[in-house]
Amino acid sequence: MRYDSATIASLVEPDRVHRNLYIDPALFDLEMERIFGHAWIYVGHESQVKNPGDYVTTAIGKQPVVMSRDAQGKIHLLLNRCGHRGAKVVGDREGNVKLFRCCYHGWTFKPDGSLAGIPMASGYEDTRLDMKDPKYGMCKVPRMEIYRGFVFGSMSPTGPGLVEYLGDAATSIDNMVERAPEGRLEVVGGCFRAVFRANWKIFLENLNDTMHPMVVHESSVKAGEIWAKQHLPEGAPDPLPVRFTRNNGFPYAFWEKLTLRGHKNGHSYMGGIFPPRRTDPVFLSYVEAMEKSYGKDKTEEILSVDRHNTIYYPNVSFQSGYQQVRVIRPVSVDRTQMDVYAFKLIGAPDEFYRHTLIYSNMVNSPSSIVMTDDHEAYNRVQEGLVAQANDWISLDRDAGRDTREGDWLSSTGTSEMPMRNQYQAWARYMTQEA
Amino acid sequence: MRYDSATIASLVEPDRVHRNLYIDPALFDLEMERIFGHAWIYVGHESQVKNPGDYVTTAIGKQPVVMSRDAQGKIHLLLNRCGHRGAKVVGDREGNVKLFRCCYHGWTFKPDGSLAGIPMASGYEDTRLDMKDPKYGMCKVPRMEIYRGFVFGSMSPTGPGLVEYLGDAATSIDNMVERAPEGRLEVVGGCFRAVFRANWKIFLENLNDTMHPMVVHESSVKAGEIWAKQHLPEGAPDPLPVRFTRNNGFPYAFWEKLTLRGHKNGHSYMGGIFPPRRTDPVFLSYVEAMEKSYGKDKTEEILSVDRHNTIYYPNVSFQSGYQQVRVIRPVSVDRTQMDVYAFKLIGAPDEFYRHTLIYSNMVNSPSSIVMTDDHEAYNRVQEGLVAQANDWISLDRDAGRDTREGDWLSSTGTSEMPMRNQYQAWARYMTQEA
Amino acid sequence: MRYDSATIASLVEPDRVHRNLYIDPALFDLEMERIFGHAWIYVGHESQVKNPGDYVTTAIGKQPVVMSRDAQGKIHLLLNRCGHRGAKVVGDREGNVKLFRCCYHGWTFKPDGSLAGIPMASGYEDTRLDMKDPKYGMCKVPRMEIYRGFVFGSMSPTGPGLVEYLGDAATSIDNMVERAPEGRLEVVGGCFRAVFRANWKIFLENLNDTMHPMVVHESSVKAGEIWAKQHLPEGAPDPLPVRFTRNNGFPYAFWEKLTLRGHKNGHSYMGGIFPPRRTDPVFLSYVEAMEKSYGKDKTEEILSVDRHNTIYYPNVSFQSGYQQVRVIRPVSVDRTQMDVYAFKLIGAPDEFYRHTLIYSNMVNSPSSIVMTDDHEAYNRVQEGLVAQANDWISLDRDAGRDTREGDWLSSTGTSEMPMRNQYQAWARYMTQEA
Amino acid sequence: MLASADTDIRAIERFLYREAALLDEARWEEWLALYTDDCFYWVPSVMGQKDPVETVSLYAEDRMRMEMRIIRVTHPRAFSSDMPVRMSHVVGNVMIDPDGAASDGGTNPRADLVVRSTAHILEFRKEDQRMFGGIARHWLRCTGNDWKIAMKRIDLINCDAPMEGIQLFL
Amino acid sequence: MLASADTDIRAIERFLYREAALLDEARWEEWLALYTDDCFYWVPSVMGQKDPVETVSLYAEDRMRMEMRIIRVTHPRAFSSDMPVRMSHVVGNVMIDPDGAASDGGTNPRADLVVRSTAHILEFRKEDQRMFGGIARHWLRCTGNDWKIAMKRIDLINCDAPMEGIQLFL
Amino acid sequence: MLASADTDIRAIERFLYREAALLDEARWEEWLALYTDDCFYWVPSVMGQKDPVETVSLYAEDRMRMEMRIIRVTHPRAFSSDMPVRMSHVVGNVMIDPDGAASDGGTNPRADLVVRSTAHILEFRKEDQRMFGGIARHWLRCTGNDWKIAMKRIDLINCDAPMEGIQLFL
Ligand code: FES
Ligand code: FES
Ligand code: FES
Ligand SMILES: [Fe+3]
Ligand SMILES: [Fe+3]
Numbered sequence A, B, C: 001m002r003y004d005s006a007t008i009a010s011l012v013e014p015d016r017v018h019r020n021l022y023i024d025p026a027l028f029d030l031e032m033e034r035i036f037g038h039a040w041i042y043v044g045h046e047s048q049v050k051n052p053g054d055y056v057t058t059a060i061g062k063q064p065v066v067m068s069r070d071a072q073g074k075i076h077l078l079l080n081r082c083g084h085r086g087a088k089v090v091g092d093r094e095g096n097v098k099l100f101r102c103c104y105h106g107w108t109f110k111p112d113g114s115l116a117g118i119p120m121a122s123g124y125e126d127t128r129l130d131m132k133d134p135k136y137g138m139c140k141v142p143r144m145e146i147y148r149g150f151v152f153g154s155m156s157p158t159g160p161g162l163v164e165y166l167g168d169a170a171t172s173i174d175n176m177v178e179r180a181p182e183g184r185l186e187v188v189g190g191c192f193r194a195v196f197r198a199n200w201k202i203f204l205e206n207l208n209d210t211m212h213p214m215v216v217h218e219s220s221v222k223a224g225e226i227w228a229k230q231h232l233p234e235g236a237p238d239p240l241p242v243r244f245t246r247n248n249g250f251p252y253a254f255w256e257k258l259t260l261r262g263h264k265n266g267h268s269y270m271g272g273i274f275p276p277r278r279t280d281p282v283f284l285s286y287v288e289a290m291e292k293s294y295g296k297d298k299t300e301e302i303l304s305v306d307r308h309n310t311i312y313y314p315n316v317s318f319q320s321g322y323q324q325v326r327v328i329r330p331v332s333v334d335r336t337q338m339d340v341y342a343f344k345l346i347g348a349p350d351e352f353y354r355h356t357l358i359y360s361n362m363v364n365s366p367s368s369i370v371m372t373d374d375h376e377a378y379n380r381v382q383e384g385l386v387a388q389a390n391d392w393i394s395l396d397r398d399a400g401r402d403t404r405e406g407d408w409l410s411s412t413g414t415s416e417m418p419m420r421n422q423y424q425a426w427a428r429y430m431t432q433e434a
Numbered sequence D, E, F: 001m002l003a004s005a006d007t008d009i010r011a012i013e014r015f016l017y018r019e020a021a022l023l024d025e026a027r028w029e030e031w032l033a034l035y036t037d038d039c040f041y042w043v044p045s046v047m048g049q050k051d052p053v054e055t056v057s058l059y060a061e062d063r064m065r066m067e068m069r070i071i072r073v074t075h076p077r078a079f080s081s082d083m084p085v086r087m088s089h090v091v092g093n094v095m096i097d098p099d100g101a102a103s104d105g106g107t108n109p110r111a112d113l114v115v116r117s118t119a120h121i122l123e124f125r126k127e128d129q130r131m132f133g134g135i136a137r138h139w140l141r142c143t144g145n146d147w148k149i150a151m152k153r154i155d156l157i158n159c160d161a162p163m164e165g166i167q168l169f170l
């Protein structure tokens, strides 16, 4: 089925969306074109290509992308395709090169994608081939912008700039960066690559869905509670693994009181669910380092920004308190890959990063006792939507109660506002033919 | 390719069908809509949900379905999808619950599918959500009817009732039920799930195809014969395993004389291939139990109804003599799942059920030495139909010789009448746009 | 997307082709219809069915085909599908039969495909079925022709004859046959079946692509060089394994000087890369045998024909010097199967065939240290072409410098002329509707 | 003592390896010769199946049915096998299973010991491979100076999954 | 000397087979009882990963987290497991690994020897199977007349591939 | 007697496990050092292939070609390996094979005994895994107090199936 804009618009209502959004391959292809082909897509962090010649492979929707740093230290986003006959140039995940070299006929490319050399170039005299024509190089992703070290790309040559796009949802990124005593972050070592059998939008819905944790995560909530009851003296502070699991079990009243804000471009964030100030020695020595850098007040100001997941529509989520960044790549209408990165706060004590990793391993690993339940829930939605029972998916919770201030919608912490907000953005993108 | 009714009609002729019926995914999707979306589809047996709160998961075409029994003992057919955001509610194959609970946000549903509870329902005040609106529950399959314990569902709110639909093809079900001294049947334990790589209709064609056994099953026929020759004294009665295999090797004359009748709704049945009265002690004690319940004459009458496979178009086959029910779920145009159930005749001696299981294990198991050859034959048809040799599949055998009496067609036992009859029904369904 | 001829024509320019040619399933289906459904497709060699009743299974595009030899010694090409209900008749890869027998209902067919017998044929009296009607047999591939033992089939009843089609590109076949002292070839034993994840045309492009060996095969070139340096005295002759690997590393000047000729029907060949006359005793005794059959001059003439790969568009490549024939079967737009046969020169010393096998095992095996790099290069092209960077694939090398003589184009040895030539043929086929 | 236990297990391993080799090489007669006349071959269709008489089984074969399967598989017209099935068995983690008797499904075979092993079976047919895995239990009866198999049970981890046809013994 | 080496390896094999059996039968408490109180269970996410503290790991669990995982998996509301996961472990190629200590990722467990084996693990869930494979290393501590596992490390050959959720211990 | 047989087999198992470990860790030089100078490495392309000289083989390599393969795989420009291939070998069902000599394909290697085992090999490349399985035979030559491999033959159950490229030794 081919969709015209009117049809597409009719699939999204203020308080519900049509089931086809999740299961129709034709809509998925359109999304790759109109959303992932236009919006700012998160591709990586500067620190993944520290030195001249460093590169990593990443993606924009289904487009294979290379992020590289040239000799002058400038970062570039290239489509991973040779200008000759189209071979994927970079096969591995990361590395360092002077020149990229295509495996097929040995054309070479500078880290900025420009064509550096062709064996026996004489064969191209008086032909259409022009070595300066970027088409014969590794083509650049039309636009790239970097916000405080985080690299975004857009497949569209035109459109709002990154800063305008992020709007002041960017404050979550700001806060994550400022949480580093030296104001710099770094990706160390590997990342997680998880796959679930569900549409990518189901993941975005989940990130600020505060009605799911106590249900989906009940078994790990209980694991934390039961373990604590078995092993800890009454009223002892929760060790991190207990906190990371049992907090999902907070009463509804807690979640209802959380801040929940949605930005007009589809972004949104929710308030924090972990105590912003911990009392363990590791955290205290971290605060010390912070105060050394920023002074008491500024530190206080930074650490009091207490947010859990911040979504930058359509493909990334930041969790600043434990420095987690989750990036998705849609694979097909019913399959999505999620990459999870843990960031190191430069200037924080080494032990502090250990805690970040404990969070990653326990909460965001493919073998996590927490996240596997989220993924199973996504899969269940995809399985259930096969049923034709009803063409509509409900987004009714607290519908009609959102309050708008400027670019933002606010609501009670358990509202489905963030999803309604996402689908308004979705409809905007999807009805832009062009 | 999109099919209009005229095109579809042109694919079925009285004595042949077009190859696209088996290989075109577009036709398969239409079948799911127009046949499995309208006809009465067999979903299970009452005894699979004996007690209040019992449920089993099943399917109507590709629709995931739950069969449940409520506190009042009433049976319901529900689409396995949550009224909130569409998650599949029931993940396991069977169980017992007071309420179904969705894994995602904890909405609960009564066994009749109605919405029982929503955590923090306050969030839905003054919204479109109405807890009484079935759309927010687990939707009911539009129609359900039970015939003598066998449960059928239809995705269409209108159409002929089940009794009218089965017509007096229902007599095969009647007979299977009456074969229980207490007039009740029961599914015990598990079932077989077999998969073949062929279109679902090829299975239906096969069930009353009496020209295939001596060829397809030649190796197991020989297994029975050779084993018997090696181990049995001249003229000794066949042990069951020998009978179950060698009987497929009866001479053509035997098959030609078999009854073969086709009902206008696509159903059909063939005469029996096993001696209706056995002489072993187990069978004799069974007859005794029958006569105790029914008396001599009625027992005689029941046991003299001698039919092998009865097909209820489009998805189930009954074999009453050994209480086998085979149900298919189309998976894709070239893949089909078949579930096989063995029924216990309530009131029959335990040993009698042992014989039923011997039949199941030997004839209907995925590792059967009989059925695996049928499935390979189906796969071979699917593989062969890739060849464009000829657009038409022959159904010529005894074409033009069928005799009609009321709802029924009759023919010689080796006629392809049942397939011709199936495709007449197929064309009727498939040309009902709506 | 459906393609009209104008659109298709616009996808091929003299010096570049559109990316969709490699990735659009709709174009692939059209190719199966218009190219593999019309052109002469190589299916096998007479010696694979030496004796009456011998058969082998093969394919024309996606059509399953049987090559058989009847009692009179005549070879036939049959579609592997039963005239009854379409089952694939031949399940194994090769064998010998009096009659083919369908596994489903036992219809039998002569090696020429004609219907030989139907169990209980009486059932077909006065029906549409006519035992003489080829539709009820195993249908013949519309056309078959044999050139010097090599069997080709065409799914189109009309079109140029094989000899006209091959044109004098046939000289490469002539030469391979003449290289047998007795003028006959033979396939012995099995063949290789390799699969790569790329479009079939990428393989054809590669066969006369002389700019790739020194790059793609660099690791095996080095393997040969390094091993030689480690183990051989200065200036010692290369053992075959060294030659088979290191020769790919010849300097560009060598390749540039190679003959490269493209025939109007899409065929092409390149000059040889191995010394046409070897000095080892095996080769010398082979020359002796040749001279005994042909005399000195004719032998000289035969052995001086020095060609590497000759492509017969669209599915086979001959390498006469080591008697390698590589045949492709397109599986899907991004998957291709390649079968590799090694031929024995009848009359050559046994040892000579050993060398042929050493070549096969080292260069054309799925575990070859040479070919695996080619296949990875094909896969890389397929992976890279996902990137929308640029709609066009460059065929610029030496564009505009091809010289035409009659049916032939000539160019420098490193030109992309053969690919340009292939795509001219491609466009011709693909724009023939009907 | 431990040494002898060790010796025993080695001999048992040799015996099970031999059974696997005969299966992988389709030497059916020799394979069957490893079984007692009153043997039983059981592959349940339900995880932890109680017995073979109350619910269906993938295989529940006495010697008669095993013989029939062999006649059939080796028959020239067994066309399901005209693209032969090939198997590769790894017999892993061989252990004496003191509690093994409990899983005999009430068949109460006459045996001297129960051996438990892990079966990983790779199957090839046409152009596809599939993997079977699970727990195999052998009821072994000591006969003179060799073993015979009185009963074999294999609990496949996918015993209740939809399955394409299985031709051979596992 | 060789004989005794041989004896040892047999005993170690029996021990590892027992661990695998407890995993395959989901007997979690008994399984955990094979581990020391200061145990560490590690499945790296990078091939040849240096340590568990500088980069993420699929599993990097001390006994506390192992206990939590067991509580969770056995909890009735662990709905990810309402279609149970089943596993089949082959423990192959069991060898004493003299250099094994080097791969402890700096955790320096107190152990008497390191055993290296090849793990082939077939997993079934819903209707699918998948295979895990790689090198398993066990740091064994001798306790009276039995062994305990002070640390276990599994290097999966697909450790850095995109993966669907893994529920259980490998 | 049995004990010694037992001892032998243990030593042979250790030897084969070592070979597998070297393959899985890509320690090619050490791996090749297990082979004799006149060794032969054979993977037929046809089930039960008679010999390596009348029909093609997936591998039919003398030491020279084995060395070349190793040079190539370890060469920085072996781009087929820039997404490295990883393997995991289970060596199962190790048995002395008295009739093994018959399957030497006429190469008649000088060896003291033939060992038969079951090979289950899991391979990972890019993001996919595939499984190889079949019968491995090692022709072992006694050299002083250790073994060397004079010939290795692996009969894969999918030897004649269409295959994607195989990079490494199996
Ligand atoms: S395709 Fe990259 S150099 Fe030719
Ligand atoms: S999807 Fe079922 S409760 Fe939300
Ligand atoms: S399909 Fe071939 S005989 Fe019926
Ligand atoms: Fe969650
Ligand atoms: Fe049948």
Ligand SMILES: [Fe+3]
Residues within 6 Å of the ligand: C212, C213, C216, C217, C374
């Ligand atoms: Fe090449």
